[in-house]
Structure formats: structure tokens, C-alpha cells
Amino acid sequence: EAGVTQSPTHLIKTRGQQATLRCSPISGHTSVYWYQQALGLGLQFLLWYDEGEERNRGNFPPRFSGRQFPNYSSELNVNALELEDSALYLCASSSNRRRVHFGNGTRLTVT
Amino acid sequence: DQQVKQNSPSLSVQEGRISILNCDYTNSMFDYFLWYKKYPAEGPTFLISISSIKDKNEDGRFTVFLNKSAKHLSLHIVPSQPGDSAVYFCAASAWGNDMRFGAGTRLTVKP
Numbered sequence: 001e002a003g004v005t006q007s008p009t010h011l012i013k014t015r016g017q018q019a020t021l022r023c024s025p026i027s028g029h030t031s032v033y034w035y036q037q038a039l040g041l042g043l044q045f046l047l048w049y050d051e052g053e054e055r056n057r058g059n060f061p062p063r064f065s066g067r068q069f070p071n072y073s074s075e076l077n078v079n080a081l082e083l084e085d086s087a088l089y090l091c092a093s094s095s096n097r098r099r100v101h102f103g104n105g106t107r108l109t110v111t
Numbered sequence: 112d113q114q115v116k117q118n119s120p121s122l123s124v125q126e127g128r129i130s131i132l133n134c135d136y137t138n139s140m141f142d143y144f145l146w147y148k149k150y151p152a153e154g155p156t157f158l159i160s161i162s163s164i165k166d167k168n169e170d171g172r173f174t175v176f177l178n179k180s181a182k183h184l185s186l187h188i189v190p191s192q193p194g195d196s197a198v199y200f201c202a203a204s205a206w207g208n209d210m211r212f213g214a215g216t217r218l219t220v221k222p
């Protein structure tokens with residue numbers, strides 16, 4: 001069984017640009033979660049999608065957005081990038097909203 | 112709104128001794144708790160979980176204890192091994208909602 005896959009592995013952008021991160025959940029999982037792990041901080045909850053709809057979002061500005069496609073894959077978009085957006089972005093999926101399975105993340109660097 | 116707190120950023124123990132990692136939460140609606148382990152350059156992986164109807168769950172060398180009245184849980188690793196060296200995240204969820212994580216505790220097990 002393939003795990004959660006994220007692409008790209010690394011992404012380098014300049015301030016003000018937009019970044020798009022992608023996630024493919026485990027087959028059969030309908031929920032996708034996005035978390036940000038900034039340096040020295042824990043996993044900050046960003047967004048939760050389930051069955052194609054946004055179910056909840058964390059305490060992040062509106063320039064962080066995303067969507068979930070009919071095949072349950074997901075995309076995270078970050079507009080107007082700021083230096084402090086540099087972080088590891090982790091995607092996780094779940095079939096039961098209890099145990100989540102993580103991908104290896106996308107390392108976003110904003111210069 | 113840090114609903115899950117891990118107040119110890121790091122812990123160092125000798126191989127063969129017990130490691131105790133602590134976690135506190137504030138949301139009384141949380142009814143399911145998990146521990147994840149994270150190695151560098153990898154996503155977090157599930158370690159052990161406990162439902163709020165229990166106060167203890169064991170899996171080999173790993174035991175999680177839950178004290179609902181104190182809103183506190185702990186992870187015991189006995190005996191600790193060098194391969195256990197990683198960052199450990201505490202997580203919690205309420206039924207039908209997303210999962211929240213703590214800031215993590217870096218465990219170092221010295222040979």
C-alpha cells in the first residue's frame with residue numbers, strides 16, 4: 001500500500017511569490033490534513049479537507065488556502081509569500097478521523 | 112490557541128532506563144490521544160494511542176497513561192534504546208474534528 005506522497009520535496013521561492021504544494025493520500029482515505037512545522041515549533045494545524053470540502057482551518061491568514069479534488073488528492077496554496085512562511089509543510093490523510101498518516105513533507109524556503 | 116502542550120523541548124536518558132514524556136491539553140472535548148515519533152527528513156509516524164475511556168494502554172516497550180481529571184497524558188518507554196532517539200509529538204482529537212499536536216519533545220537516548 002502506497003503511503004501519503006507529497007510533491008515537491010523542496011521548493012524555493014522569493015518573497016511575494018505563490019507556492020503550490022501537492023498531496024496524494026493513501027488509497028481509500030477521504031480526509032486530508034495540512035500542518036506547518038516552522039523551525040523550533042510544533043505541528044501547527046493549517047487545513048482539514050474531507051469529501052472535497054474544507055471542514056476546518058487553523059489560525060492562519062487567508063493567503064493560505066487549498067482544495068481537495070474528486071480523487072481526494074489535495075493542494076495547498078500560499079500566496080504573497082513571506083520569509084516566515086519558510087517551514088516544513090506536512091500532509092496527512094485518514095480514513096477514520098482518528099489516526100492520521102503523514103507524508104514526508106515539502107520543505108518550503110522563502111528568500 | 113495551543114490546545115496541546117509539551118512543555119519539555121528535550122529529554123536525555125541513558126540506554127536501558129525509562130523515558131517519560133509528558134503532555135497536557137486544555138480542550139475537554141478531546142477524547143482520543145496519540146503519540147507520534149519523527150525522525151529527521153521523515154514525516155511523523157504513529158506510535159501508540161489511547162481512548163478517553165481508558166487510563167492506560169501498552170504496546171511492547173511503550174505505555175501511554177491518561178489522567179483525564181488533570182488533562183494530562185504521558186508516554187513511558189522502558190527500556191529506552193538509542194534507536195528511540197527522535198522527536199515525539201503528542202496529539203489529540205475530538206470525535207468528528209481535526210487533530211491537534213503539541214510542540215514536540217526531542218528524546219536523546221545515550222548508549
